[in-house]
Amino acid sequence: DAKTTQPPSMDCAEGRAANLPCNHSTISGNEYVYWYRQIHSQGPQYIIHGLKNNETNEMASLIITEDRKSSTLILPHATLRDTAVYYCIVRVAGGNQGGKLIFGQGTELSVKP
Amino acid sequence: GAVVSQHPSWVICKSGTSVKIECRSLDFQATTMFWYRQFPKQSLMLMATSNEGSKATYEQGVEKDKFLINHASLTLSTLTVTSAHPEDSSFYICSAPPSGGSGNTIYFGEGSWLTVV
Numbered sequence: 001d002a003k004t005t006q007p008p009s010m011d012c013a014e015g016r017a018a019n020l021p022c023n024h025s026t027i028s029g030n031e032y033v034y035w036y037r038q039i040h041s042q043g044p045q046y047i048i049h050g051l052k053n054n055e056t057n058e059m060a061s062l063i064i065t066e067d068r069k070s071s072t073l074i075l076p077h078a079t080l081r082d083t084a085v086y087y088c089i090v091r092v093a094g095g096n097q098g099g100k101l102i103f104g105q106g107t108e109l110s111v112k113p
Numbered sequence: 114g115a116v117v118s119q120h121p122s123w124v125i126c127k128s129g130t131s132v133k134i135e136c137r138s139l140d141f142q143a144t145t146m147f148w149y150r151q152f153p154k155q156s157l158m159l160m161a162t163s164n165e166g167s168k169a170t171y172e173q174g175v176e177k178d179k180f181l182i183n184h185a186s187l188t189l190s191t192l193t194v195t196s197a198h199p200e201d202s203s204f205y206i207c208s209a210p211p212s213g214g215s216g217n218t219i220y221f222g223e224g225s226w227l228t229v230v
């Protein structure tokens with residue numbers, strides 16, 4: 001089972017920041033949080049991942065709480081092309097299973113003009 | 114950056130026939146690859162773990178004789194849907210983590226649409 005819970009849907013106005021929350025209260029100390037998004041009929045697109053510290057790249061920022069039980073993905077200036085389903089995933093750690101990503105239901109983000 | 118490629122992007126086959134889908138890591142080696150299936154308006158469901166040089170590991174409820182997985186090299190895994198039926202019609206996606214390290218970026222293929230008629 002997925003170790004994350006996310007709201008099923010969110011709306012965001014174009015040009016505003018989109019803040020997508022994720023709960024992962026049972027995360028282990030060596031497990032990473034990954035974010036992907038999926039646009040209809042395409043494979044998941046990698047966004048960002050992190051372990052403890054906040055991370056930022058050209059696509060987004062990832063804020064992880066100090067207790068690591070939740071995180072927030074921030075798209076600083078959402079555009080219509082950011083409309084997609086966003087998945088927050090805790091990566092299974094170690095061995096041959098260390099790459100295994102169990103998907104939950106994700107958050108369907110709709111960016112509106 | 115690293116890329117995972119799937120082939121074919123879409124395929125139509127007749128009931129009772131078999132169809133093979135390839136997953137390649139283009140500029141990195143992957144000792145492990147993962148196969149997922151996705152039905153319309155649903156999330157991705159992990160089917161199996163493909164292990165280079167050994168047998169695949171299947172998730173509960175996935176028929177290993179139905180979905181044959183072969184990890185022929187460090188850059189290629191194949192999924193063969195045997196004796197396909199219309200209920201096997203789905204979007205099949207693979208992923209590949211670069212070997213080494215649990216904090217690596219994991220890339221997904223573009224997906225393969227299978228329609229069984």
